[in-house]
Amino acid sequence: MLDDATPTIGPIAGLGAIDCDVHPRLPVTADLLPYFDAYWREQAPYRNIDRLELTGHPVSLPPYRREGAANGTAAEIASGLLDPNGLSAAILTLVNGTQALYDPYMADAFCQATNRWLAAEYLDADPRLRAALVVPFQHPEAAAEEIRRHADDRRFVAVVALAMGERPLGQRANWPIYRAAAESGFALSIQSGNVYRHAPTQAGFPSYLVEERTHMAQAAASQTMSLLSEGVMTEFPDMKIVMAGTGATWIFGMSWRVAKDWRGARVETPWIRESPEKILERQLRLTVGPFDAPSDMDPVLVDVIGSPDMLLYSSDYPHAHAGPAGAWPRALPEDLAPALARTNPQETYPRLEV
Amino acid sequence: MGRHVIARADEIAPGKSKRVEVEGRDIAVFNTGTGYRAVTNRCPHEGADLCRGIVARFVDAEGPGEFTVVEDKVMVRCPWHGWEFDLDTGRSYCDPNRVRVKSFEVAMEGPDGRVAGPYSVETFEVAAEGAMLVLTI
Amino acid sequence: MTTAVLEKDTKSDAKLGVIDCDIHPSLSNPAEILPFLPLRWRDHIEDYGLRSPNPFYAALPYPRMGNGMRQDSYPPGGGPAASDLAFMQEQHLDPLGIEVGLLHALNAGPSLMNIEMGAAVCAAYNDWQIDKWCGPDPRLKGGICVPQEDAGLAVKEIEDRKSDDRFVQVAFVPKSLEPAGRRRYWPIWEACEALDLPVGVHSAAYGQRANTASGWASFYVEEHYSFAHVAQTVLISMIFEGVFERFPKLKLVLVEGGFAWLAPLMWRMDREWEEMRGEVPHVKMTPSDYVRRNVWVTTQPVEEPPNPKHVRPLLDWIGIDRLMFSTDYPHWDFDHPERTFKVGLSEAEMQAIMRGNAAAVYGL
Numbered sequence: 001m002l003d004d005a006t007p008t009i010g011p012i013a014g015l016g017a018i019d020c021d022v023h024p025r026l027p028v029t030a031d032l033l034p035y036f037d038a039y040w041r042e043q044a045p046y047r048n049i050d051r052l053e054l055t056g057h058p059v060s061l062p063p064y065r066r067e068g069a070a071n072g073t074a075a076e077i078a079s080g081l082l083d084p085n086g087l088s089a090a091i092l093t094l095v096n097g098t099q100a101l102y103d104p105y106m107a108d109a110f111c112q113a114t115n116r117w118l119a120a121e122y123l124d125a126d127p128r129l130r131a132a133l134v135v136p137f138q139h140p141e142a143a144a145e146e147i148r149r150h151a152d153d154r155r156f157v158a159v160v161a162l163a164m165g166e167r168p169l170g171q172r173a174n175w176p177i178y179r180a181a182a183e184s185g186f187a188l189s190i191q192s193g194n195v196y197r198h199a200p201t202q203a204g205f206p207s208y209l210v211e212e213r214t215h216m217a218q219a220a221a222s223q224t225m226s227l228l229s230e231g232v233m234t235e236f237p238d239m240k241i242v243m244a245g246t247g248a249t250w251i252f253g254m255s256w257r258v259a260k261d262w263r264g265a266r267v268e269t270p271w272i273r274e275s276p277e278k279i280l281e282r283q284l285r286l287t288v289g290p291f292d293a294p295s296d297m298d299p300v301l302v303d304v305i306g307s308p309d310m311l312l313y314s315s316d317y318p319h320a321h322a323g324p325a326g327a328w329p330r331a332l333p334e335d336l337a338p339a340l341a342r343t344n345p346q347e348t349y350p351r352l353e354v
Numbered sequence: 355m356g357r358h359v360i361a362r363a364d365e366i367a368p369g370k371s372k373r374v375e376v377e378g379r380d381i382a383v384f385n386t387g388t389g390y391r392a393v394t395n396r397c398p399h400e401g402a403d404l405c406r407g408i409v410a411r412f413v414d415a416e417g418p419g420e421f422t423v424v425e426d427k428v429m430v431r432c433p434w435h436g437w438e439f440d441l442d443t444g445r446s447y448c449d450p451n452r453v454r455v456k457s458f459e460v461a462m463e464g465p466d467g468r469v470a471g472p473y474s475v476e477t478f479e480v481a482a483e484g485a486m487l488v489l490t491i
Numbered sequence: 492m493t494t495a496v497l498e499k500d501t502k503s504d505a506k507l508g509v510i511d512c513d514i515h516p517s518l519s520n521p522a523e524i525l526p527f528l529p530l531r532w533r534d535h536i537e538d539y540g541l542r543s544p545n546p547f548y549a550a551l552p553y554p555r556m557g558n559g560m561r562q563d564s565y566p567p568g569g570g571p572a573a574s575d576l577a578f579m580q581e582q583h584l585d586p587l588g589i590e591v592g593l594l595h596a597l598n599a600g601p602s603l604m605n606i607e608m609g610a611a612v613c614a615a616y617n618d619w620q621i622d623k624w625c626g627p628d629p630r631l632k633g634g635i636c637v638p639q640e641d642a643g644l645a646v647k648e649i650e651d652r653k654s655d656d657r658f659v660q661v662a663f664v665p666k667s668l669e670p671a672g673r674r675r676y677w678p679i680w681e682a683c684e685a686l687d688l689p690v691g692v693h694s695a696a697y698g699q700r701a702n703t704a705s706g707w708a709s710f711y712v713e714e715h716y717s718f719a720h721v722a723q724t725v726l727i728s729m730i731f732e733g734v735f736e737r738f739p740k741l742k743l744v745l746v747e748g749g750f751a752w753l754a755p756l757m758w759r760m761d762r763e764w765e766e767m768r769g770e771v772p773h774v775k776m777t778p779s780d781y782v783r784r785n786v787w788v789t790t791q792p793v794e795e796p797p798n799p800k801h802v803r804p805l806l807d808w809i810g811i812d813r814l815m816f817s818t819d820y821p822h823w824d825f826d827h828p829e830r831t832f833k834v835g836l837s838e839a840e841m842q843a844i845m846r847g848n849a850a851a852v853y854g855l
Contacts, residue, residue, distance in 0.1 A: 202666050203671065203728070208732075210768075263435065269710055271420070322766070
């Protein structure tokens with residue numbers, strides 16, 4: 001039943017596919033020193049700030065490292081993913097602790113240095129690579145500035161947010177970030193990850209990492225709910241929202257419920273002027289690596305989800321999912337490949353030129 | 355087209371409603387404060403009595419937090435699930451083309467006879483003639 | 492679209508006698524519970540109040556449209572919705588053909604920060620359920636409220652009620668201090684399994700943790716949606732902590748979370764378990780196998796997808812045998828037994844959802 005039989009790259013072969021969710025290695029302070037200003041160049045080593053790896057998303061551990069994907073450099077991504085799958089582009093999203101730091105100025109400095117490091121180490125190294133900006137949600141004005149500074153570098157196509165963050169993403173405090181992103185056509189890429197300001201569940205911290213990972217889908221759903229209810233999806237129609245690496249199929253449990261509740265509770269949020277599932281279909285995108293469904297799935301699932309336009313091809317490389325890197329999910333009809341791997345990414349990321 | 359005296363005008367206070375049966379049909383009559391409206395009593399969703407619903411001006415918002423109350427658009431909110439129906443047209447807000455109630459004339463305008471689908475409720479014309487309310491069906 | 496199925500009349504099926512797995516009885520006024528409390532706690536409450544993790548002392552943190560009630564459910568003689576048995580019988584039990592109604596007496600007892608007072612409040616609500624509801628109308632069955640954060644006191648309350656067969660389940664509030672599968676709750680699960688009392692988990696407005704993993708949401712629509720998430724947390728935790736290995740006959744009933752989320756959650760748990768099973772060697776079976784053996788969900792608020800036909804594949808993915816009908820009377824998102832399912836179900840499927848499954852789970 002499970003998607004581990006013998007998945008193959010299958011239908012994306014020969015398409016020049018665009019992979020919407022790939023992860024670079026985490027930079028350590030030594031990597032970032034050249035990109036810090038004088039203050040942080042002295043402070044970062046002095047205060048022993050090194051690798052900002054998240055407890056809720058521990059990418060140094062085996063579940064996040066498929067065999068053979070040891071160092072995560074641009075060259076390794078090319079040989080392990082881009083070349084064998086014939087990709088025309090891959091969007092790198094770095095999930096680390098820059099958004100978990102408590103000091104907003106430190107967060108800003110680490111985000112800026114990380115983006116410069118990404119450009120130098122990855123984007124300059126391989127023209128197929130694109131990246132999402134890391135920005136300090138702790139300091140929305142600084143985050144907006146960082147986005148505007150990169151408006152002309154079209155290799156950056158998105159902004160990273162975490163599924164389990166400090167406050168629900170739709171709230172107005174974050175709007176300067178979205179205003180800047182929408183101005184220049186950045187998408188918002190929401191990734192598995194946890195800053196531990198709050199418990200991952202409404203009943204506290206679970207014992208096991210597998211539980212926390214399972215909960216990432218409901219965290220993505222909560223963020224979707226927030227971005228919809230607060231009006232971000234309608235106020236910033238030029239910013240698509242991408243839920244990356246959280247399994248995709250949770251969407252119908254959420255969209256049906258919110259559409260139903262809206263019929264009765266619309267008066268609370270009357271700026272939502274059409275049925276929510278229509279707004280979600282327009283603004284929300286879901287990556288399909290990994291894809292939560294059995295391999296012998298009834299193809300009606302795509303209709304149940306809403307529309308194939310909402311789905312984006314992705315590998316979640318180098319995370320250790322079953323089968324070869326970037327395998328097409330067996331639960332999805334193969335004839336969707338051109339849409340998911342080409343058309344939909346191009347419409348989701350207007351800055352992406354391939 | 356039959357005309358029926360259904361109530362004394364002062365029987366239904368502003369904001370209140372009355373359930374009447376006319377020619378075998380179950381009808382909810384509302385005093386909106388500025389006039390009378392009548393619709394099929396049965397909500398097309400799960401069958402609640404619309405006469406038990408709250409009558410309120412339509413609320414709208416240009417953007418988040420920018421609430422407005424539309425004075426000339428009066429809705430009944432279904433007493434169960436809160437679905438809103440425009441008392442002038444019988445149309446639901448959430449799905450105006452598919453979900454509507456028939457409104458009946460309690461005013462001098464002609465009946466809105468179009469029935470869009472299985473969820474339709476009718477509107478009826480109802481008018482105060484002197485001290486009495488007259489419903490046209 | 493699909494006009495024919497929308498109009499399907501399911502009256503004949505429903506008239507077999509419905510088991511309604513979620514009815515909310517209410518106090519006529521706050522003082523009504525006091526006679527069921529020892530004098531010591533009556534005095535305490537009068538002087539110091541009932542402290543729960545809710546920012547408002549006597550109001551909901553997310554104010555609800557129409558107070559969250561069916562607007563036609565207020566008794567004609569006055570008082571809150573569902574506070575009068577005669578009117579509940581007249582409006583709900585009799586006309587809808589409810590043969591058995593399972594009560595979920597929502598109260599702050601399990602969530603009070605003073606555990607001893609919580610135990611007294613739970614006991615009071617248990618006595619009140621019998622006195623006001625289950626005694627006078629044998630169709631109504633109680634759920635044992637327990638001070639769940641102290642498993643010893645909770646088990647004592649269960650033991651005190653075990654010989655009263657008017658209680659058919661143990662009520663557990665999902666917004667617990669720790670996820671439901673953690674060891675602190677195991678004595679409760681052990682007692683439930685030993686006494687063959689299903690655990691009825693009903694969503695609640697009270698809890699010490701934020702309603703999303705990113706903090707408190709802004710709107711009631713978000714809070715309402717989060718109820719489905721905390722039901723998921725109970726399930727995820729119990730499976731991955733190995734509760735159903737340790738207590739293989741335990742029955743878990745998740746109430747008022749809807750059910751569309753269950754299929755993708757089973758798929759997700761199965762995939763994550765395949766990738767991470769080394770972390771949880773005590774989980775012997777595929778997670779969805781435990782769901783199919785130990786877990787049921789109630790139907791309300793029923794799923795109403797934009798295309799009503801999509802309920803059909805969903806039912807097949809979950810399994811008809813997992814679903815038990817509920818109305819949530821008198822709450823605003825109430826479901827009517829004759830209007831709930833807008834897709835064609837066979838007579839046998841309808842019967843299973845409307846009564847058969849619940850009759851088997853609860854031994855009715």
